[in-house]
Amino acid sequence: MGRKLTGWHNARIRVRYSEVDRMGLLYHVNHLEYFEVARSDWIRKFWRSYRQIEDDGYRLVALEATIRYLKPARYDEELTIRIKPADWGRSRITFAYEIRRRGERQPLCTGETKHCFTDRRGRAVRMPEELRKRLDEIIKKG
Amino acid sequence: MGRKLTGWHNARIRVRYSEVDRMGLLYHVNHLEYFEVARSDWIRKFWRSYRQIEDDGYRLVALEATIRYLKPARYDEELTIRIKPADWGRSRITFAYEIRRRGERQPLCTGETKHCFTDRRGRAVRMPEELRKRLDEIIKKG
Amino acid sequence: MGRKLTGWHNARIRVRYSEVDRMGLLYHVNHLEYFEVARSDWIRKFWRSYRQIEDDGYRLVALEATIRYLKPARYDEELTIRIKPADWGRSRITFAYEIRRRGERQPLCTGETKHCFTDRRGRAVRMPEELRKRLDEIIKKG
């Protein structure tokens, strides 16, 4: 089927010195930061810059995040952060992630983040129509 | 009963300017960072400095983290990060967290992190006996 | 005279696990972050919350920063970040800093940051009158 992999987008990050801990391993908070970098990337590629989205009065507020740490990443390693939209509704969207060392297939980390579109005051609003269309296209191609 | 609240420890953090986003709200990655500050604090109070623990050859490796964002926190606000051990076994321990604005009862954020004790090479080892005893004491007092 | 020490304000910070590097030493970028925490603290104590200042339409924009690293700080150490206004003019203000381990007199780090008051669009404006008065009081007490 290949359906599951549809829509994966890859962002690349090299682990910074400031991001590793005393053990030389990627500090566990930064995996969540990397998810955000991939999400910004995904949004820019499939829709538009998140900066414009905020300038239009929308915000994509985090509701929940789950991160599973499977294997450590190290300073200076090149990682691929994979992201895809996993589920969405009227105003909500969930993204799934995988962090891999470049060239490897076993993920170092997997996770999900769930978000809600709101206006500037934080009230839930409908997902912008344009994004919904893009998501529908992604599904059809699956 | 009061059992559920047993063992909550409170750490205090004031939101730093660098930790808020374009909207002036605590950036969602930092909640996980705050959990770590509370965990360091808990470990120091109930057992010993995590620095000594690492110097003794132990590591407390993150296996999983879940964060639920309920309400936003803002720059310069004083927060209370509540932490308690929620579950533990041979080499694993799970902590539960709540982030509150000081003086408020409704949490802004809740979450859990699950960890495994390992040696320097990353192999799972038994939880240090001293810590297990401390955890048993916490339960009895519950 | 004691003039030199006039106006020093002390902020306290415990070094976070995420802030140390592979060597277990406070990563050199974080000293500048600590200067900011002390500056927020100073501003809140001697004038008002920087949040209110921004809400009033002012910004305190960084123009220059210098940091001198003398001795390393380590994970979990309690540091005192000392700050005082060192010089100021129509729209500019320079702060001086010293980072010490608690209870020690030899600084681990010294530095200065120079700032300019601007409006929301980034145009230089006069320092708020209230702050200027507070600075004059500090000098007189010197």
Next chain:
Amino acid sequence: MGRKLTGWHNARIRVRYSEVDRMGLLYHVNHLEYFEVARSDWIRKFWRSYRQIEDDGYRLVALEATIRYLKPARYDEELTIRIKPADWGRSRITFAYEIRRRGERQPLCTGETKHCFTDRRGRAVRMPEELRKRLDEIIKKG
């Protein structure tokens, strides 16, 4: 002559959401972080991975940093971080930096960082011979 530009190496960074402040501008601490990313990049390209350098028992300890902020950078902008070795001696090396918006010539930020090679215990040691040779080559080409 073109001497001045000799040895400039360019690293590329896209401003992360977590790196901007309430005003949507790159937070002033992160410029120093970006210098480090460029330095890691330079070292990897002209010599070897800084990870290997640390594994060999060397450390490149920061002695001093100066940052001059000229114009703001914004979220999601693509920046070029330019770095070159500016001066070096027996165990010390100074790097110069410029941060530019991609495609622009006016720097947003300039700065220098001064470092010392030490052993694992923090005692100053001679710069590794291999690196000194590389630096001499850079000069000759100037």
